[in-house]
Amino acid sequence: MDPHLLRTYVTVVRLASFSEAARDLGYTQSAVSQHIAALESDLGLPLLTRRPVAPTPAGERLLEHAGALLLRLDAARADLERFTAAPRTTLDVAASPLALTARTVAALPATGVTLHALPRERVPVAVATGEADAGLVDGIAAPSDPLRLPDVAPLSATAVAEEPLAVVLPDHHPLAGRPGLRLDDLVDARWLDAPAAGVPLDRLRAVHGGPAGRGFRPGLRYDGTDTRTLAVLAAAGRGLALLPLSAAQGVPGATAVSLVAPRLVHRTELLVPAGAHPEATGPVAEFAGRLKR
Incomplete structure (x- = not known):
């Protein structure tokens, strides 16, 4: 399977357009069409519908492999280039x-x-x-x-580094006075969904080990990366957050209570x-x- 053809295929699917893919890759639209036809011929399966441009069931399955394959090829190229690269000063x-x-x-x-x-x-x-x-x-x-x-x-x-984890909640929260908290106690609480700034909710569900997709329901979604903003949102009662202890402390209106079970660290x-x-x-x-x- 030619990686150049595979990269063209992934780009066409991502942009849902042959012409947009051609612009993105610097090819002519005819060349993109030829790449897709050659890949379909190689695999003996139709991979795309044309109107609209969308992957077929076989094309969907190919996409499951394509990202990892192309990434591994890019990683191999980068690894080999280090043998001839000049010493870095930056x-x-x-x-x-x-x-x-x-x-x-x-x-x-x-x-x-x-x-x-x-x-x-x-x-x-x-x-x-x-x-x-x-x-x-x-x-x-x-x-x-x-x-x-x-x-x-x-x-x-x-x-x-490794450091303890703490649950951030408002000072007036009923659990704020506890010496420590168990994840089991917090399954039904409302959480801040902040995958970049805090511990992702899907990770909490995974370590808790409860039924798939259940518990740790999101309240407010925060797509930023600033951890202090996340703690301020928790102090305002918009949801709980799990943070490293050092990042959880010192926010006005918020209490950081150590997570004691399960035994986890950041x-x-x-x-x-x-x-x-x-x-x-x-x-x-x-x-x-x-x-x-």
Whole structure:
């Protein structure tokens, strides 16, 4: 299966248009049509309906494989290009919002740094494909357990920090006076749906282990990345939020109550390509060394 044809197919589906895909890829519309016809001929199946432009059932199944295949090819190209790349004097870091703490930011070199704030799932992709030299990704896990990261390419992950988790709720909330809270006590509460700024609700459902899709009902949806804004929304009674203890404290009108069960921590990891050696010289090594102090 020709990856160029596959990339054309994915673009046509994404834009639902042959002409738009041609503009996006820099091809003629005729070339795009030929790519799709060649891919359909290779697989012996129709992949697209033409009016409207939409994937057939077989095309839908191909899409389930296409993203991972193309990503892996991009990661392989980026990995091999590192063998001939000149030594870097600057540093590009991709980071999920909650991975940007006072400690991780202080570890960045003083100059020559570009910081990309990305959703959690995009950080490993950015490192694997060479968009970033290193990544900082966060998540919740059992103490000392590594994060479960998507298998996009061989990456080396190193623990940077672990800290307790706390539930953020208004001062006047009936549970605000508790010394600790169990996730079981909060299944039927109203939560803030903030996948970038807080712990995603689907992750809470997964670690709770209850019936699929049940519990932890969302109240207000917050699509921003500012953790303090999330805590302010919790203080205003718009829903509960689960945050690292350091991010949950010090917000007027809000109380941070430690999560005591299940035993979970907020974990931050440094990601670098598996072939990179943190002990070597250069900006990535300098950054990794500062994070270990």
